[in-house]
Amino acid sequence: MITSVLVANRGEIARRVFRTCAELGIATVAVHSDADAEAPHVREADAAVRLPGDAPAATYLRGDLIVEAALAAGADAVHPGYGFLSENAEFARAVQDAGLVWIGPDPGAIEAMASKTRAKKLMGAAGVPLFEPVVPEQATERELPLLVKAAAGGGGRGMRIVRELGALDAEIAAARAEAASAFGDGEVFVEPYVERGRHVEVQVLADGQGTVWALGTRDCSLQRRHQKVIEEAPAPALGEELRRELADAAVKAARAVEYRGAGTVEFLVAGEGTDARAYFLEMNTRLQVEHPVTECVHGLDLVALQIRVAEGEALDPAGPPAAQGHAIEARLYAEDPARDWQPQTGTLHALDVPGDVRLDSGVADGDEIGVHYDPMLAKVIAWAPTRREAVRKLAHALERARVHGPVTNRVLLLRSLRHPDFAAARLDTGFYDRHLEELTAPGDPAGRQLAALAA
Numbered sequence: 001m002i003t004s005v006l007v008a009n010r011g012e013i014a015r016r017v018f019r020t021c022a023e024l025g026i027a028t029v030a031v032h033s034d035a036d037a038e039a040p041h042v043r044e045a046d047a048a049v050r051l052p053g054d055a056p057a058a059t060y061l062r063g064d065l066i067v068e069a070a071l072a073a074g075a076d077a078v079h080p081g082y083g084f085l086s087e088n089a090e091f092a093r094a095v096q097d098a099g100l101v102w103i104g105p106d107p108g109a110i111e112a113m114a115s116k117t118r119a120k121k122l123m124g125a126a127g128v129p130l131f132e133p134v135v136p137e138q139a140t141e142r143e144l145p146l147l148v149k150a151a152a153g154g155g156g157r158g159m160r161i162v163r164e165l166g167a168l169d170a171e172i173a174a175a176r177a178e179a180a181s182a183f184g185d186g187e188v189f190v191e192p193y194v195e196r197g198r199h200v201e202v203q204v205l206a207d208g209q210g211t212v213w214a215l216g217t218r219d220c221s222l223q224r225r226h227q228k229v230i231e232e233a234p235a236p237a238l239g240e241e242l243r244r245e246l247a248d249a250a251v252k253a254a255r256a257v258e259y260r261g262a263g264t265v266e267f268l269v270a271g272e273g274t275d276a277r278a279y280f281l282e283m284n285t286r287l288q289v290e291h292p293v294t295e296c297v298h299g300l301d302l303v304a305l306q307i308r309v310a311e312g313e314a315l316d317p318a319g320p321p322a323a324q325g326h327a328i329e330a331r332l333y334a335e336d337p338a339r340d341w342q343p344q345t346g347t348l349h350a351l352d353v354p355g356d357v358r359l360d361s362g363v364a365d366g367d368e369i370g371v372h373y374d375p376m377l378a379k380v381i382a383w384a385p386t387r388r389e390a391v392r393k394l395a396h397a398l399e400r401a402r403v404h405g406p407v408t409n410r411v412l413l414l415r416s417l418r419h420p421d422f423a424a425a426r427l428d429t430g431f432y433d434r435h436l437e438e439l440t441a442p443g444d445p446a447g448r449q450l451a452a453l454a455a
Contacts, residue, residue, distance in 0.1 A: 002026055002077045002101055002311055006049075006070040007041075008091075009081030010060060011362025012379065013287070014041035017079050020303040029073040031066055033059035035372050040364045047073045054372050060084045063091035067098050077101035077310065079303075083374070086286040087114065103310040105285045106208075109257040113283040117151045117189050120280065126256035128249045128280045131268075134190040136172060141165055147193035148172050150179035154282070156226030157182040161193055196428040198269040199223065200235045200278065202250035203294045205305055207315040208260035214247035215294050216323045221427040222416060224341055229409075229432075230416060231290035232328040233297050236387055236425040242269070242276055253283055262306050264288045289331070289379070292360060296327035296383040326387040328394050330413045334375040334406040338440035343375040344406035351404075355397035357382045369406050377408065387425070391417050415439045 006029040030045035049069035051059035080086035089107040150158025158179030160171040180186035203215040219235035250265040266281040334344040361378035382394035395417040
């Protein structure tokens with residue numbers, strides 16, 4: 001049995017894991033940089049270990065220091081959260097070699113999915129639907145537009161859209177350079193680029209004993225710079241046959257690498273109605289930022305299930321609880337969408353989101369929002385029996401939220417939820433490319449004057 005968990009992470013996901021550990025009666029250990037010495041996740045843990053420095057490379061990305069911290073604090077397990085070292089096979093092995101329980105998939109599964117090119121070969125052999133790769137030297141005008149992608153990493157780095165054949169070589173070179181700088185691996189590949197495609201994913205959970213759950217779908221199409229902004233479960237406007245195909249493909253993907261624990265299989269859905277087709281993108285071998293929407297519709301605690309699987313428990317072979325209702329999550333960032341999504345810094349004087357919603361946050365009133373880490377302040381999640389009610393509930397909460405301090409994307413989120421295309425579930429990854437100007441336009445002058453007078 002696991003008695004003490006160190007979370008090799010910070011902020012919102014560390015607090016999220018600690019919350020479940022407290023409910024299960026498991027002690028918690030935080031690690032923190034100097035910039036995070038007074039952070040909420042440090043205050044809430046039973047014990048905390050300092051990682052000297054501020055930059056991620058000197059702190060949260062130092063697997064050797066984190067393993068030492070776990071041993072020094074008496075932890076017997078490590079949860080990686082998401083980001084940082086969560087998909088680093090060497091770190092997972094180092095945790096296990098130190099005699100600690102790794103709350104995640106086998107390092108071999110992490111390695112198998114770490115390179116998108118190797119992963120695609122595995123998925124093709126397992127019968128998972130794929131895009132046909134494009135050989136750059138043989139590309140033709142008919143195949144445009146094309147997408148150049150880094151084989152390693154993610155977050156939009158090492159990615160280029162090519163609309164003119166003459167620009168392909170230069171974009172491949174630029175993507176290679178960016179990928180090498182960001183991930184230490186300059187390998188890229190080329191595939192068709194789908195205009196107005198939908199980003200749909202399937203949450204999987206496997207016990208390593210033969211049972212694999214496919215926990216429905218999530219739509220994560222609303223993205224900025226290839227990073228998700230609003231996510232929902234189940235993915236709307238999908239036919240039942242396509243839902244079954246997605247679940248089947250996700251289970252095949254997990255079985256192909258003998259997966260254990262929580263993971264996500266991501267697809268690009270092209271076309272509409274009966275013509276819609278899904279194509280494998282990648283598998284994230286960790287918990288996703290957007291996991292709360294799946295928890296809400298299935299009535300599960302995915303972190304608790306991760307821990308139980310790591311302890312050797314088996315999942316119910318009959319499958320997970322059926323989905324009920326609809327859930328939507330909005331990521332509240334300290335950033336200015338009207339100014340090219342620039343991250344914002346400063347003191348967060350107040351963060352209060354009223355209403356019957358779930359708030360997963362890594363910050364508290366009075367915290368300093370600095371330059372070292374991702375600017376996400378919180379995730380706001382609403383559940384309701386129907387999609388329309390969930391959208392209305394989330395918009396209502398965001399409209400009445402008090403967020404005092406740095407500029408945030410709160411207004412953008414609110415306007416996105418109330419946009420006619422979103423209400424009608426006309427979703428695709430180009431949503432913000434088309435609508436950003438109208439979604440970030442200043443409010444009416446009379447309302448701004450009234451607000452100034454009220455202040």
